[in-house]
Amino acid sequence: MRKNVFKLIAFSLMIFFAVASCKKYEEGPSFTLLSVNKRLIGTWELKQANVNGNEININEFLNSALTFIPDTIDIDVDSITINYIRTKLNKDNTGLITFSGNVNMNGFNLPFNQSQQITWQLDDEKEKITVTVNNETLESEIIKLTKKELWLRNIESTNGETTITISKYEKIE
Numbered sequence: 001m002r003k004n005v006f007k008l009i010a011f012s013l014m015i016f017f018a019v020a021s022c023k024k025y026e027e028g029p030s031f032t033l034l035s036v037n038k039r040l041i042g043t044w045e046l047k048q049a050n051v052n053g054n055e056i057n058i059n060e061f062l063n064s065a066l067t068f069i070p071d072t073i074d075i076d077v078d079s080i081t082i083n084y085i086r087t088k089l090n091k092d093n094t095g096l097i098t099f100s101g102n103v104n105m106n107g108f109n110l111p112f113n114q115s116q117q118i119t120w121q122l123d124d125e126k127e128k129i130t131v132t133v134n135n136e137t138l139e140s141e142i143i144k145l146t147k148k149e150l151w152l153r154n155i156e157s158t159n160g161e162t163t164i165t166i167s168k169y170e171k172i173e
Contacts, residue, residue, distance in 0.1 A: 024127070027144035027151055036126045037091070039145050044169035046085040051165050058082050079104045086172070087131075093120055097133060140167075147171065 024036075032039070049056050059082050082101040089095045098115040118133045129152070130139045143166070144151035150169040155162060 025142055025144050029144075029146050032146070034147055036122065036145065039147050040089050040122075040129070040150070041091055042171050043086055043088045043173045044150055045172050046087075046167060047170045048168040049165060050168075052163060058085065087118070087169070089120055094118070095120055095131075097131075 046058060049058070049060075059080070080101055080103050082099060084098075084100050086098045086100075087095060088098075095118045096115050097118050098113060100111075100113045102109045102111050104110075116133050118131055120129055120131045122129055126142075128139055128141050130137055132138075138154065140152035140154050142150070143153050148171050150171070152167045152169070154165045154167075156165075157163075
């Protein structure tokens with residue numbers, strides 16, 4: 001009887017360590033019972049971004065934000081301060097990206113929120129996520145996905161120069 005219990009415990013430990021050592025994403029987690037979709041669904045706030053290993057300020061994402069500002073509005077980019085960038089991912093592969101900030105116009109600090117509908121899709125291996133907004137598509141590699149953290153990597157090459165951007169998000173709801 002004691003031998004059988006020992007064998008069962010040894011076998012269980014071998015299975016546990018085999019499963020735990022097989023992590024899907026580069027930065028983890030090592031083990032989770034939640035599916036990829038269950039971890040992805042929710043609202044994510046951009047907390048940090050690194051470009052080629054250097055951390056950049058959230059306001060340096062203004063070039064992305066400019067596509068959300070109507071052409072009829074003439075705003076000097078230097079007068080904009082981004083408070084947050086949030087992405088909501090819904091179960092039905094739709095969502096919303098929201099920029100919140102302030103525009104300083106003639107000494108007045110005017111708040112603004114701008115949102116755009118998005119669609120999103122995982123690849124078959126659930127290692128990449130593709131987000132489409134305004135007919136523009138961005139495919140990102142998932143390098144970390146826990147129930148509270150999402151890290152994405154984008155690699156772009158232009159004129160022989162490669163740019164690697166890692167965006168780190170925190171789930172807020």
